[in-house]
Amino acid sequence: xxxxxxxxxxxxxxxxxxxxxxxxxxxxxxxxxNWFRLGVAAPDKVIDIGGIAGLNAIERTxxxxxxxxxxxxxxxxxxxxxxxxxxxxxxxxxxxxxxQIRNRATIGGNVLQKTRCAYFRAEAPLPWGCxxxxxGSGCSAREGLNERHAIFGWTDACVxxxxxxxxxxxxxxxxxxEIASRAxxxxxxxxxxxxxxxxxxxxxxxxxxxxxxxxxxxxIVGYRVPLHAGERSAYVKVxxxxxxxxxxxxxxxxxxxxxxRIARAAVALGSVAQKPWRLHAAEARLxxxxxxxxxxxxxxxxxxxxxxxxxxxxxxLAMAAGAATRAIVExxx
Amino acid sequence: MATVRNETAQRVPEADRFVSxxxxxxxxxxxxxxxxxxxxxxxxxxxxxxxxxxxxxxxTLLDFLRERLQLTGTKKGCNEGACGTCTVLIDGERMNSCLxxxxxxxxxxxxxxxxxxxxxxxxxxxQAFIDHDAFQCGYCTPGQIVSAVACIAExxxxxxxxxxxxxxxxxxxxxxxxxxxxxxxDAAAKMKG
Numbered sequence: 001x002x003x004x005x006x007x008x009x010x011x012x013x014x015x016x017x018x019x020x021x022x023x024x025x026x027x028x029x030x031x032x033x034n035w036f037r038l039g040v041a042a043p044d045k046v047i048d049i050g051g052i053a054g055l056n057a058i059e060r061t062x063x064x065x066x067x068x069x070x071x072x073x074x075x076x077x078x079x080x081x082x083x084x085x086x087x088x089x090x091x092x093x094x095x096x097x098x099x100q101i102r103n104r105a106t107i108g109g110n111v112l113q114k115t116r117c118a119y120f121r122a123e124a125p126l127p128w129g130c131x132x133x134x135x136g137s138g139c140s141a142r143e144g145l146n147e148r149h150a151i152f153g154w155t156d157a158c159v160x161x162x163x164x165x166x167x168x169x170x171x172x173x174x175x176x177x178e179i180a181s182r183a184x185x186x187x188x189x190x191x192x193x194x195x196x197x198x199x200x201x202x203x204x205x206x207x208x209x210x211x212x213x214x215x216x217x218x219x220i221v222g223y224r225v226p227l228h229a230g231e232r233s234a235y236v237k238v239x240x241x242x243x244x245x246x247x248x249x250x251x252x253x254x255x256x257x258x259x260x261r262i263a264r265a266a267v268a269l270g271s272v273a274q275k276p277w278r279l280h281a282a283e284a285r286l287x288x289x290x291x292x293x294x295x296x297x298x299x300x301x302x303x304x305x306x307x308x309x310x311x312x313x314x315x316x317l318a319m320a321a322g323a324a325t326r327a328i329v330e331x332x333x
Numbered sequence: 334m335a336t337v338r339n340e341t342a343q344r345v346p347e348a349d350r351f352v353s354x355x356x357x358x359x360x361x362x363x364x365x366x367x368x369x370x371x372x373x374x375x376x377x378x379x380x381x382x383x384x385x386x387x388x389x390x391x392x393t394l395l396d397f398l399r400e401r402l403q404l405t406g407t408k409k410g411c412n413e414g415a416c417g418t419c420t421v422l423i424d425g426e427r428m429n430s431c432l433x434x435x436x437x438x439x440x441x442x443x444x445x446x447x448x449x450x451x452x453x454x455x456x457x458x459x460q461a462f463i464d465h466d467a468f469q470c471g472y473c474t475p476g477q478i479v480s481a482v483a484c485i486a487e488x489x490x491x492x493x494x495x496x497x498x499x500x501x502x503x504x505x506x507x508x509x510x511x512x513x514x515x516x517x518x519d520a521a522a523k524m525k526g
Contacts, residue, residue: 003370003390004370005390006371006434006436008439026437029432029437030429034413037412037413048436048437050437097502098414098417099480099484099489099499099501100427100428100480100483101414101502103428242498243497243498244501
């Protein structure tokens with residue numbers, strides 16, 4: 001790991017110097033240290049925002065839950081109010097990583113973790129192409145081993161997926177992310193924070209490199225989660241090991257049930273694209289239906305009709321429809 | 334006569350001198366090092382003993398403990414947060430020392446396996462690991478025990494399923510999981526009663 005200068009931020013203003021490359025912010029550091037080891041990043045200076053007072057608060061107002069960026073995944077996952085009113089988020093936090101990583105990892109940094117693509121996560125210099133690591137070097141996963149890669153939103157430049165669990169839950173909850181910079185504060189729908197490769201290319205950005213709408217000097221300071229009476233939620237994470245493993249596919253569901261039928265549904269899929277993948281059309285079709293497997297599964301299956309699986313990840317369609325169905329049935333139970 | 338804790342206390346003053354001189358001379362990495370660069374003053378408590386020195390920001394807590402303080406009970410397995418054998422307590426919370434910069438521990442209290450129990454009086458978790466034969470090669474054991482101490486303190490050692498889930502951050506490639514789970518539950522019961 002290359003050495004770097006280190007400053008301890010006293011307030012969030014001290015973090016506005018970050019540019020995501022030469023100057024980076026660190027909080028838990030559980031992801032950043034591995035970037036440094038692999039050569040994904042090699043900053044000259046790291047600004048430690050982990051000690052900023054008050055930025056880890058989890059608070060409830062009447063119709064909203066606010067979560068500071070420095071709240072750890074264990075703090076959120078074990079928070080009684082979050083467990084009761086935003087179970088999908090608590091579950092997603094506790095199904096992420098391991099207990100000791102969750103004691104360090106923050107909800108601000110967690111959503112900015114990078115893909116687990118094995119071609120990407122290798123030590124520099126890479127023996128193969130990866131457009132995220134070496135622009136123009138190609139995407140080895142596109143024609144290589146891609147069973148864990150995207151079924152939505154990818155381009156030939158990159159087929160990576162975003163691996164965060166809490167991000168998927170926040171997207172299903174219609175949460176907003178609060179961003180601070182020298183220019184002031186702004187909010188963005190969590191579902192709009194990340195870009196698929198197709199979205200990046202359409203916006204004239206580098207399809208492989210542009211992963212979020214964050215600009216240099218912007219720092220995530222927290223989240224606002226709207227709460228609606230009567231809503232229930234659940235998170236289903238499908239993985240090759242029962243714990244301490246990344247998702248093959250994940251599904252977050254938030255439902256309101258009235259008179260035994262779905263009055264409102266929100267479904268977000270994880271690990272199928274470089275952003276949480278909301279199934280808006282299927283959500284609309286679920287309204288008025290009973291929350292039973294037989295009814296929900298075909299609707300969700302149809303909602304995946306526009307997926308573009310790669311050579312090795314066609315299984316994700318059935319798995320995603322199944323996981324989302326389970327999430328809705330569990331949330332409604 | 335020497336307890337684990339006393340051995341730690343004896344080692345730290347030497348380590349202090351080593352930390353200071355190594356960094357002044359320029360250090361390439363946590364082990365040896367030839368590159369000069371930014372360094373930061375660091376103060377923390379390790380197993381109850383105050384430690385002060387200078388360290389390059391890039392040095393992980395794991396390397397600092399093992400290479401500077403010679404506290405080699407904390408093991409380096411994957412060095413990327415995938416195995417848990419480097420688990421220590423920071424202000425009482427279990428964390429991966431490989432994913433923590435030493436400079437992030439300024440002013441904090443770190444407890445390593447050397448700070449848990451003593452040769453004369455093993456910690457209940459250590460005794461339970463022996464009683465239940467909860468290891469084979471032993472490489473993951475220091476991390477397992479530190480993690481188990483925290484798991485019990487957190488209140489997660491309630492039944493086998495909860496222990497399996499809340500100990501999942503510590504991989505045992507000898508697959509002593511049933512024995513580890515039994516040891517954690519046994520220690521939790523004894524510590525309660």
